[in-house]
Amino acid sequence: MPTTPLEVYFPVLVQALLGVGLALGLVGASSLLGKKLKNKIKDSPYECGMAPQGSAEERFSVKFYLVAMLFILFDIEAVFLYPWVVVYKDLGMIAFVEMAIFVILILSGFFYIWKKGVLDWSQISRIQRK
Amino acid sequence: MPANFAFPTEAEYIRFLPETILILMGTLIMVLEGFAGDGHRKGTHKVALFGLFLAMAAACYAGSNPGPAFSDFLLVDGFGTFFRMLVLTVGILAVLCSPSYLSRERADSGEYYALILYSLVGQCILATANELIMVFIGLEISSIATYVLAGYLRDDKRNNESAIKYFLLGSFATAFLLYGVAWIYGLTGSTNLAVIRQYLQTSATADPALVGLAAGLMFVGFAFKVSAAPFQAWTPDVYQGAPAPVTAFMSAGPKAAAFAVFIRVYITAFDGIAETWLPVVWVSALATMVIGNFAALTQTNIKRVLAYSSIAHAGYVLVAVAAHSQIGTAAAMFYLASYVFMNIGAFALISHLSRQGERYVQVNDLAGLSQRQPVTAALFAIFLLSLIGVPLTGGFFGKFYIFKAALDSQLYWLTVLGLLNSAVAAYYYLRIIVVMYFHEPGHATESLEEPAAGIRVASLVAALAVVVLGVAPSLLLNVASRSSAIGR
Numbered sequence: 001m002p003t004t005p006l007e008v009y010f011p012v013l014v015q016a017l018l019g020v021g022l023a024l025g026l027v028g029a030s031s032l033l034g035k036k037l038k039n040k041i042k043d044s045p046y047e048c049g050m051a052p053q054g055s056a057e058e059r060f061s062v063k064f065y066l067v068a069m070l071f072i073l074f075d076i077e078a079v080f081l082y083p084w085v086v087v088y089k090d091l092g093m094i095a096f097v098e099m100a101i102f103v104i105l106i107l108s109g110f111f112y113i114w115k116k117g118v119l120d121w122s123q124i125s126r127i128q129r130k
Numbered sequence: 131m132p133a134n135f136a137f138p139t140e141a142e143y144i145r146f147l148p149e150t151i152l153i154l155m156g157t158l159i160m161v162l163e164g165f166a167g168d169g170h171r172k173g174t175h176k177v178a179l180f181g182l183f184l185a186m187a188a189a190c191y192a193g194s195n196p197g198p199a200f201s202d203f204l205l206v207d208g209f210g211t212f213f214r215m216l217v218l219t220v221g222i223l224a225v226l227c228s229p230s231y232l233s234r235e236r237a238d239s240g241e242y243y244a245l246i247l248y249s250l251v252g253q254c255i256l257a258t259a260n261e262l263i264m265v266f267i268g269l270e271i272s273s274i275a276t277y278v279l280a281g282y283l284r285d286d287k288r289n290n291e292s293a294i295k296y297f298l299l300g301s302f303a304t305a306f307l308l309y310g311v312a313w314i315y316g317l318t319g320s321t322n323l324a325v326i327r328q329y330l331q332t333s334a335t336a337d338p339a340l341v342g343l344a345a346g347l348m349f350v351g352f353a354f355k356v357s358a359a360p361f362q363a364w365t366p367d368v369y370q371g372a373p374a375p376v377t378a379f380m381s382a383g384p385k386a387a388a389f390a391v392f393i394r395v396y397i398t399a400f401d402g403i404a405e406t407w408l409p410v411v412w413v414s415a416l417a418t419m420v421i422g423n424f425a426a427l428t429q430t431n432i433k434r435v436l437a438y439s440s441i442a443h444a445g446y447v448l449v450a451v452a453a454h455s456q457i458g459t460a461a462a463m464f465y466l467a468s469y470v471f472m473n474i475g476a477f478a479l480i481s482h483l484s485r486q487g488e489r490y491v492q493v494n495d496l497a498g499l500s501q502r503q504p505v506t507a508a509l510f511a512i513f514l515l516s517l518i519g520v521p522l523t524g525g526f527f528g529k530f531y532i533f534k535a536a537l538d539s540q541l542y543w544l545t546v547l548g549l550l551n552s553a554v555a556a557y558y559y560l561r562i563i564v565v566m567y568f569h570e571p572g573h574a575t576e577s578l579e580e581p582a583a584g585i586r587v588a589s590l591v592a593a594l595a596v597v598v599l600g601v602a603p604s605l606l607l608n609v610a611s612r613s614s615a616i617g618r
Contacts (some may be wrong), residue, residue, distance in 0.1 A: 026303045094137055105153075105157060108157050112163065115164030115165065123199075
């Protein structure tokens, strides 16, 4: 059993060193081995994303938020499914029923956004629906 | 799997039945809304009402077999059942006065009612929470739904302002609460209220100053939710900007639930260190009453008048908390019950009087209301008289029991200052009555239609409750006294 603070926190120290080392190693390796392309787009912080500079008051589509919320919906479901799977055999039928209730609740949320047209991204089909 | 693990018994599921019903009915409304697609579906409010009555029956049934549930996470006792019934009543009254308002604003959709039901889930959890994590979860469920409701008319600037202010400040306050919970867990090793209480009473290892600090951090969170000074600044803006039926709901339900959990946490868990937090509550009670009443004097917008009045009323309830006795708890319960009816009744009538786009929300817009619609004026007058605390209304006995409890606990100064405050408050309530009864009708009252059926029912029920509480207060006070023994 670890007793002194150093022993207790030694794994944390190792993990911190690993994390820092991995980050430095990857960045260092890519700067040593990689090709050096220099142009305006390559130098931007998010090479393939949105333009990182501009007015802060710019409006962008609400779909971004909807996708983020959808992600959370299924993310949470997955987070709860993992521990459930691990202990499923010990818990038996009642665990199955409880998880079924949970999944049905999630699915009714999914059904709601589907029917509301959140997954319908093209303009034409939206107009056709109306 | 731990050796002492056991699935919850049937009785424990029954103790959680009101919340289960609310969740299922809210989800049912969302699914129905999905079937309706983009078109607006009328009648979802009936589903919501049915769910609320069902939940009330379940709360009664759960209360008939009191006890803990889910490893002591919830404690269904008289106190919790009292507040469950109270917030569900708030829900019913709020749902009743919503359909006419929403169809007037062309925002008649099921999500609104689903959000009210979800918010009530949080409030029911708050009423019975016996554990700090449940307190936090209940507070969040209740608040997040209310944030959305405050900005429900999303094309309306005032709604947006209201929602964003409420959301930003509310999440900040909840962070303080959570930080306090973390401190308490670090100091006592538990989040269970009874265990914390026992630890603080028997063990000398917890530094009282640190525990006091943690209790103070949690006080910030609770004081925000009940709009107690110095964390009341959001209240007028949020209440003014939100749709009137939503203001009715959130000035009553979340507030009563937050007071329930505030009283339960401080009387149960922090009873042993009462001498550290009682002065804070004392000062906050006085500041809340003074700020609420004096700021209301200069307001011309009727929603802001009632918002400041709602701050002041939180101050009166804090007086009962400062009394720190079982009588004080019973007085707070009685006061909150009568406050809920008079406040929701007043806001129900405002949602009728304000007209489309809430154009007429100035005090002067009520000029001559008694000549155009004598019944509406009379009902509004009943609510205002009860808010003043005139005898034969629930507000009178509410204040009477609170100041009696304060006197019993030797809080003489607080009682005197509180009574002086009530006298100040009479001015701004009476001003509204004078405008309604003695001013010549203006153009605002001329175009007024008859109130919708839902608003009529909600305001009549609320007025009836206010009068019954004023004529026969013992009906409710006996229940409150019986259920006020918490933490013992």
